[in-house]
Amino acid sequence: MQIPNVLQFTWSWSRLPSRRTEIELIELQKMLIDYSFIHSESDSWSCNLQPNGLFSVENLTHQIDGKLQCKQSGMNKTMSNKLLPQKICIFVWRVMLRRIPVRVELDKCGIDLDSLRCSVCNDNIETVEHILIDYAFAKDLWERVSRWWNSSIPIHSSLEERFKGIRGNVNPNLTNTSSVFRQAIEWVCGYVIWQNRNHVIIRKKKGNGPLALMEIQTRSFEWLSSRSKKVKIYWNQWLLNPSYFGDLGWHQRYFSSID
Ligand SMILES: [Zn+2]
Incomplete structure (x- = not known):
C-alpha cells in the first residue's frame, strides 16, 4: 500500500x-x-x-x-631507493597508492567485513596511516628508530611525507647521501611494522619493540652494506650511529671533488 x-x-x-x-x-x-x-x-x-x-x-x-x-x-612509477631490494621499494609504492590490504582498503574493494576497526588494537579504523604510523607499536618503533639515528622524529603530517619527504627535507644539514640512507631506514621500518602487524594477526604473536628495532638494524645493515658502493659500513658503528655513514658518504664525495 x-x-x-x-x-x-x-x-x-x-x-x-x-x-x-x-x-x-x-x-x-x-x-x-x-x-x-x-x-x-x-x-x-x-x-x-x-x-x-x-x-x-x-x-x-x-x-x-x-x-x-x-x-x-x-x-x-615505482618508487625506488637504490640501497634497498625491489620488494621493499614495491611495498612502499603500494603503501603510497593505499594498496596494502588493511580493512578500509579491503572494504573499498567490496569485501564484506564485520568491522573496519583495527585488527590489532581495535582502537581505531584500520587505515594504512593507522597501521604504519599511529598505532602504539608503530609509534614506538618510529621513536626507537629516531633515537637510533640520533634525531627527533620530524613532524610529518602525512604518510607521504613520512616516506617521501626525507629527500626534500628542509634541514640544511641533511646531505643527499645521508637522506638516502635515512629514507632507506624509514622504508625498512615501515616494512617491519607491516610484517609485525601480519604476524600479530596470523600467528597471534605480540610485537616486541626492541626485537623489531634489531630486525631493522640487521636488515638495513645487510642491504645497505652490500649495495652502497661509496661507503663501507661497519656493524658496530652502524649500531651506534647509522647517520655517521650517511655523512661520511657526503664528506668522501665532497673532499674527492675538491682534490
Ligand atoms: Zn590499531
Missing part, C-alpha cells in the same frame, strides 16, 4: 547487497524519510553527474576512477 507523501523505495537488485551495505542503505533511507517535494506533481529526482539526469552505478564508478587517477597520476 502506498502511503501518500511518504517517500518509498522499490529496489530491484541484480545482486543482494552485503550486510554492511544494507545497514548503510537503511541509514540513508532514514535521512530521507521526512522529505517531500513541494510540488509533488512536477518535481522529481535527477542525478547531476550525467546530462540525462539518470543515475547509474557504472557511471558513478567511472567518475570515482577518474578522480582517483587524477590523484595518483604522479604515482605511476
Whole structure:
C-alpha cells in the first residue's frame, strides 16, 4: 500500500547487497524519510553527474576512477631507493597508492567485513596511516628508530611525507647521501611494522619493540652494506650511529671533488 507523501523505495537488485551495505542503505533511507517535494506533481529526482539526469552505478564508478587517477597520476612509477631490494621499494609504492590490504582498503574493494576497526588494537579504523604510523607499536618503533639515528622524529603530517619527504627535507644539514640512507631506514621500518602487524594477526604473536628495532638494524645493515658502493659500513658503528655513514658518504664525495 502506498502511503501518500511518504517517500518509498522499490529496489530491484541484480545482486543482494552485503550486510554492511544494507545497514548503510537503511541509514540513508532514514535521512530521507521526512522529505517531500513541494510540488509533488512536477518535481522529481535527477542525478547531476550525467546530462540525462539518470543515475547509474557504472557511471558513478567511472567518475570515482577518474578522480582517483587524477590523484595518483604522479604515482605511476615505482618508487625506488637504490640501497634497498625491489620488494621493499614495491611495498612502499603500494603503501603510497593505499594498496596494502588493511580493512578500509579491503572494504573499498567490496569485501564484506564485520568491522573496519583495527585488527590489532581495535582502537581505531584500520587505515594504512593507522597501521604504519599511529598505532602504539608503530609509534614506538618510529621513536626507537629516531633515537637510533640520533634525531627527533620530524613532524610529518602525512604518510607521504613520512616516506617521501626525507629527500626534500628542509634541514640544511641533511646531505643527499645521508637522506638516502635515512629514507632507506624509514622504508625498512615501515616494512617491519607491516610484517609485525601480519604476524600479530596470523600467528597471534605480540610485537616486541626492541626485537623489531634489531630486525631493522640487521636488515638495513645487510642491504645497505652490500649495495652502497661509496661507503663501507661497519656493524658496530652502524649500531651506534647509522647517520655517521650517511655523512661520511657526503664528506668522501665532497673532499674527492675538491682534490
Ligand atoms: Zn590499531
